[in-house]
Amino acid sequence: MDVVLSLRRILNRFKKTDFVEILKTWNFINIDDLYASIDFQRNTKTTIVSRITEICREKNIRPYHVAQLDLIYQQKNPNCKNWTVFKLSQTSDKNGKQETAEYSVLEDSLRQQLAVFFRHDLDSRPQGESLWFRLHIHGIGVQVSTSDVIYMVYHPHSSYIITSAIKVTYKDYVLQAVLTSLKCTQLKELQLRGKNLKSLADMTLYQQCQGSFSQYRLNQADCNPLGRKKTIKRKDSSPDALRSRLTYENLQDKKARICKTEETFGTSQQPTLERLTFQLKTRFRGQHHIPAMVGHHSPIHCTVKFEEIGRASCRERV
Amino acid sequence: MAMDRSHMALSQVTPQVTSNLQQQTRSTPWLARRHTPYTKTPKSRRLTCKATRRIPRTARSRTVTSRVNELVGKTWRVYSVSPLHSFTSTRSHLRNYSRHLSAYLEAERHKGGIAVDVQSEFGEKASFNLMHGIALTEEDAEAIEITVRSRSQNGSKDGKIVFTGILCSVEYDGVNIDKENFVALPVFLVKGTAAVTRHVIAWLKIQFDCRINMMRFPPMELAWMVSMWSGLISDDENSDVAVVRFPSLELMYSVPEEVKGLKSITMTVKAGDAKLLWDSVHDQDSDDFTEEEMESFILGLEAHFFAHFKINLAAMTLCRITSSAAFIGAEGRVKILSEKHVHQVLRHFAKLVTESRDRKSVV
Numbered sequence: 001m002d003v004v005l006s007l008r009r010i011l012n013r014f015k016k017t018d019f020v021e022i023l024k025t026w027n028f029i030n031i032d033d034l035y036a037s038i039d040f041q042r043n044t045k046t047t048i049v050s051r052i053t054e055i056c057r058e059k060n061i062r063p064y065h066v067a068q069l070d071l072i073y074q075q076k077n078p079n080c081k082n083w084t085v086f087k088l089s090q091t092s093d094k095n096g097k098q099e100t101a102e103y104s105v106l107e108d109s110l111r112q113q114l115a116v117f118f119r120h121d122l123d124s125r126p127q128g129e130s131l132w133f134r135l136h137i138h139g140i141g142v143q144v145s146t147s148d149v150i151y152m153v154y155h156p157h158s159s160y161i162i163t164s165a166i167k168v169t170y171k172d173y174v175l176q177a178v179l180t181s182l183k184c185t186q187l188k189e190l191q192l193r194g195k196n197l198k199s200l201a202d203m204t205l206y207q208q209c210q211g212s213f214s215q216y217r218l219n220q221a222d223c224n225p226l227g228r229k230k231t232i233k234r235k236d237s238s239p240d241a242l243r244s245r246l247t248y249e250n251l252q253d254k255k256a257r258i259c260k261t262e263e264t265f266g267t268s269q270q271p272t273l274e275r276l277t278f279q280l281k282t283r284f285r286g287q288h289h290i291p292a293m294v295g296h297h298s299p300i301h302c303t304v305k306f307e308e309i310g311r312a313s314c315r316e317r318v
Numbered sequence: 319m320a321m322d323r324s325h326m327a328l329s330q331v332t333p334q335v336t337s338n339l340q341q342q343t344r345s346t347p348w349l350a351r352r353h354t355p356y357t358k359t360p361k362s363r364r365l366t367c368k369a370t371r372r373i374p375r376t377a378r379s380r381t382v383t384s385r386v387n388e389l390v391g392k393t394w395r396v397y398s399v400s401p402l403h404s405f406t407s408t409r410s411h412l413r414n415y416s417r418h419l420s421a422y423l424e425a426e427r428h429k430g431g432i433a434v435d436v437q438s439e440f441g442e443k444a445s446f447n448l449m450h451g452i453a454l455t456e457e458d459a460e461a462i463e464i465t466v467r468s469r470s471q472n473g474s475k476d477g478k479i480v481f482t483g484i485l486c487s488v489e490y491d492g493v494n495i496d497k498e499n500f501v502a503l504p505v506f507l508v509k510g511t512a513a514v515t516r517h518v519i520a521w522l523k524i525q526f527d528c529r530i531n532m533m534r535f536p537p538m539e540l541a542w543m544v545s546m547w548s549g550l551i552s553d554d555e556n557s558d559v560a561v562v563r564f565p566s567l568e569l570m571y572s573v574p575e576e577v578k579g580l581k582s583i584t585m586t587v588k589a590g591d592a593k594l595l596w597d598s599v600h601d602q603d604s605d606d607f608t609e610e611e612m613e614s615f616i617l618g619l620e621a622h623f624f625a626h627f628k629i630n631l632a633a634m635t636l637c638r639i640t641s642s643a644a645f646i647g648a649e650g651r652v653k654i655l656s657e658k659h660v661h662q663v664l665r666h667f668a669k670l671v672t673e674s675r676d677r678k679s680v681v
Contacts, residue, residue, distance in 0.1 A: 278626075
C-alpha cells in the first residue's frame with residue numbers, strides 16, 4: 001500500500017506530456033499494453049495516474065522500481081530542487097584520485113555507511129558522467145514526506161558532491177556517511193546554492209575552464225577541416241523598405257561592448273545565476289559627492305546582492 | 319488661453335520676477351511649472367517632530383496607556399485620507415459607526431452572495447476604538463482603530479481579526495480645514511484581507527465623504543526617507559551590540575526589463591558606516607534636512623557602487639528601502655522597526671499627504 005501511495009505521488013507530479021517518455025525509459029510496464037487502455041491525449045491526468053497505478057499494483061511493484069521512476073523524473077526535471085554543493089578533500093598521504101569509479105561499488109559502500117545511522121533505501125542511476133543517488137530515510141511514522149528523500153549527484157573522480165535539501169536532524173549523519181564511503185576526510189559546504197543543477201555542476205567542475213576558455217572545452221576552437229567556407233556574401237533578404245528607415249545610434253559602442261563581453265565570457269551559453277552576493281570592505285569612493293569623507297580611510301562595510309527573482313519555477317506537488 | 323498665459327509666464331519669469339509673482343498669486347506657488355507633470359520636491363524637510371517629547375495632552379491621558387508599540391513590527395499598507403466630514407470620536411458615536419459598518423458588511427455579504435471574507439461563514443463584526451499615544455500635538459485628532467473580526471459559530475467568542483485599520487494624524491498642518499465640520503486623520507494604516515479592505519474603504523468614503531487613495535512612494539520620496547532616517551542611531555547606542563541589533567541601511571533597486579537575467583540589485587551598508595556617512599553629510603545643529611544633503615548622500619552611495627561595479631544605480635528604479643526607522647516599499651508598504659521612530663515616520667507620511675494635496679489643488 002505504501003509503495004503504491006508513493007508511486008501515485010510521484011506520478012502526480014508528471015506533466016501530461018512527460019508520461020510516455022518517462023514510462024518508456026522506466027521500462028517496468030510495456031508501453032503498448034498501456035496504449036490499449038489509456039489515451040494519453042484525451043484522458044485527464046487523474047485517470048491516467050489511477051490506471052497506471054492499477055497496472056503496477058497488479059504487476060507487484062517493488063520500492064526499487066518506484067525509486068528508479070523517481071530518479072528518472074528528477075533527472076528530467078532537475079531544476080525543481082534547491083541544490084547545495086559540497087567540496088570533499090583528502091589528507092595529504094593519499095593521492096588525489098578516488099580509488100574507484102565503479103558505480104555499484106560506490107553505491108554499496110555508501111549503503112554500508114548509511115546503515116550505521118538509519119534504516120533507509122538507497123538507489124542510484126547514472127546520467128551521463130554523473131551518478132545520482134536517491135536516499136530515502138525511513139522516518140518514525142508510516143507517512144512518507146518529501147523531506148525524507150535526499151538526492152545526491154556525484155561525479156566520480158571529482159571532489160564535489162551536489163545534494164538537495166537535507167533535514168537538519170539527518171544532515172550530520174548523511175554527510176559523515178558520504179565522507180567515509182568516498183574515503184575523504186573533510187567535507188565543506190560551498191557558498192554555491194541554486195536551482196539550476198547543470199549550471200552548478202559546470203561552475204564547480206570546470207572552474208578553471210570558464211569564460212573564453214570554454215571554447216576549448218566545448219570543441220569550438222578548431223574549425224572543421226572538412227567544412228565548407230562561405231565565400232559568397234549573400235544579400236540581406238529582409239524587407240528593405242522598412243530597414244532603410246531604421247538607423248542605429250552608437251553602433252560602434254555597441255559592437256565594442258559585444259566584442260569585449262565575448263572576449264571575457266566566451267560565446268557559449270553562460271551558467272544561470274540566480275543570486276550573487278558580494279561582501280565589500282573598501283574605502284569610501286564617493287568622496288566627490290561627500291567632501292567631508294575625504295580624509296576618512298577606514299573601510300565601509302557593504303553587501304551587494306544581484307538577484308534574478310520572479311522566475312517561473314516548475315511546480316512540485318506532493 | 320491657459321497655454322498662452324503659461325507661455326508668457328515662462329518667458330517672463332526670472333529670479334527677480336519670481337518672488338513678485340509669488341506674492342501676487344498665493345495659491346499657485348509653482349507658476350512656471352503648472353502644466354508640467356513633474357513634481358517639485360521641497361528644499362528641505364524637518365527631521366524630527368516638533369514635539370519630540372510626548373507632552374501629555376490632558377490630565378486624563380496620563381492614566382491611559384499608549385498603544386504605539388502595536389504599530390511596530392507589522393507590515394502596513396498606507397493610504398492617504400482627505401479630511402473626514404462630521405466625524406466625532408465620542409464613545410456613542412464610535413459605537414454607532416461600529417454598528418453601521420457591521421451592517422454594511424452584512425449587506426455586502428448578502429448582496430454578493432459570498433462572504434466579504436471568504437473564510438468566515440457567519441459574517442463580520444466591526445468595532446471602532448480610540449487609540450492613544452499616536453497623536454502628538456494639541457491640534458492632532460486622536461487616532462482611531464477600526465477592527466473587523468469574523469464572527470465565530472459561538473456568538474460570544476470573538477473570531478479572528480481579518481482587518482485592522484488605524485486612522486491617525488501626527489503634526490498634520492491642516493491650515494485650510496474647517497475645524498468644526500471636518501476632522502483631519504490623513505494617514506490610514508491598513509492590515510487585512512483584500513476584500514474586507516475594499517469594503518471598509520468604500521464605507522468610509524460614503525459615510526464621511528472623503529477620498530482615500532493608496533499612497534505610493536516614488537523613488538524620490540524613498541531617497542528622501544532613507545537619507546533622513548539613516549542617521550537615527552544615536553551615539554550612545556553606537557556600540558557593536560547595538561549595531562548588530564539595528565538593521566543596516568539597504569537600498570533595493572529594480573532593474574529595467576530590457577536587461578535579461580537580472581531583476582534587482584540590493585545594496586546594504588552596515589549601520590555604523592551609514593551613520594558615519596550621514597554625519598558627514600548633515601549639518602549637526604540644524605533640525606532640517608536639506609535637498610543638497612539628500613542628494614550628496616544618495617549620490618555618494620551610488621558613486622561608491624559605481625566605482626566597484628561600473629553600474630549606474632541612478633538608471634535603476636529605487637523600489638524598497640530599509641533604514642533603522644522602517645522598511646518602506648514603493649507600492650505603499652511600511653514596517654516600522656522600533657517604537658521610538660513611530661511618530662517620525664507617521665509625521666513624515668502626514669507631510670507627504672499635505673504636499674500631495676497642495677500639488678493637486680494647483681493642477
